[in-house]
Amino acid sequence: MSRDIHVKICGLSTAETLASAVAFGARYVGFVFFAKSPRNVALPLAATLAASVPEGVCKVALTVNADDVTLDHLIDTVPLDMLQLHGAEDPDRVAQIRTRFGLPVMKAVGVAHESDLPALLDYQQVADQILVDAKPPRHAELPGGNGLAFDWRLIAGRRWPVPWMLAGGLTPNNVGEAIAMTGARQVDVSSGVESAPGVKDSSQIRTFLAATSAYAI
Numbered sequence: 516m517s518r519d520i521h522v523k524i525c526g527l528s529t530a531e532t533l534a535s536a537v538a539f540g541a542r543y544v545g546f547v548f549f550a551k552s553p554r555n556v557a558l559p560l561a562a563t564l565a566a567s568v569p570e571g572v573c574k575v576a577l578t579v580n581a582d583d584v585t586l587d588h589l590i591d592t593v594p595l596d597m598l599q600l601h602g603a604e605d606p607d608r609v610a611q612i613r614t615r616f617g618l619p620v621m622k623a624v625g626v627a628h629e630s631d632l633p634a635l636l637d638y639q640q641v642a643d644q645i646l647v648d649a650k651p652p653r654h655a656e657l658p659g660g661n662g663l664a665f666d667w668r669l670i671a672g673r674r675w676p677v678p679w680m681l682a683g684g685l686t687p688n689n690v691g692e693a694i695a696m697t698g699a700r701q702v703d704v705s706s707g708v709e710s711a712p713g714v715k716d717s718s719q720i721r722t723f724l725a726a727t728s729a730y731a732i
């Protein structure tokens with residue numbers, strides 16, 4: 516098992532910032548396929564970007580309640596290593612997607628209160644990984660990528676049987692505290708390494724990755 520913190524940089528949409536994420540040590544790179552998102556990337560561009568990602572870096576497609584036709588076209592067009600399901604997909608749908616498309620699946624689960632935690636157990640029965648993310652505000656446009664953190668004390672010391680990733684409002688300045696408080700060995704960031712919504716910043720990506728390196732064990 517790797518001793519480093521594994522970092523996912525999500526919502527990449529340019530060759531320059533993708534190359535920076537890879538160069539500075541990201542273990543996962545995420546491409547958003549959700550039209551309302553400022554990080555949404557068109558399939559032809561995503562195919563070109565993904566083709567440039569070296570072996571060993573996990574190419575993650577992020578979708579929200581996508582149907583099978585959409586997923587079929589996505590997977591036929593873009594070379595991918597993992598699907599991240601960030602909508603209201605229930606455990607049965609997660610299992611169905613995993614079986615039908617044959618790719619590892621990471622299911623995002625929104626956390627705001629203690630009452631949100633049981634869902635983490637339900638999804639761990641069917642997903643390969645769990646993304647423990649901040650629950651979006653009731654009227655949020657986006658189900659994720661909102662730059663909002665949840666109370667990390669809610670999951671402090673908890674351990675789950677499948678690999679999990681901490682997300683939500685992480686920045687170069689708070690990721691160390693988040694890792695120390697939760698024991699996370701994988702973290703995910705989007706807004707926290709942007710100069711504007713959807714505009715990734717290579718310098719902030721570098722700083723974020725450097726901030727996690729202090730927590731290798």
Ligand SMILES: O=C(O)c1ccccc1NCC(=O)[C@H](O)[C@H](O)COP(=O)(O)O
Pocket residue numbers: 525526545547549552553554555577579601648657658659660661662663682683684685703704705706707
């Ligand atoms: O990032 C988006 O625009 C997005 C849009 C729709 C659904 C999910 C989205 N992002 C999911 C992610 O995995 C984000 O990295 C995660 O929610 C953390 O985002 P942030 O709080 O901005 O770091």
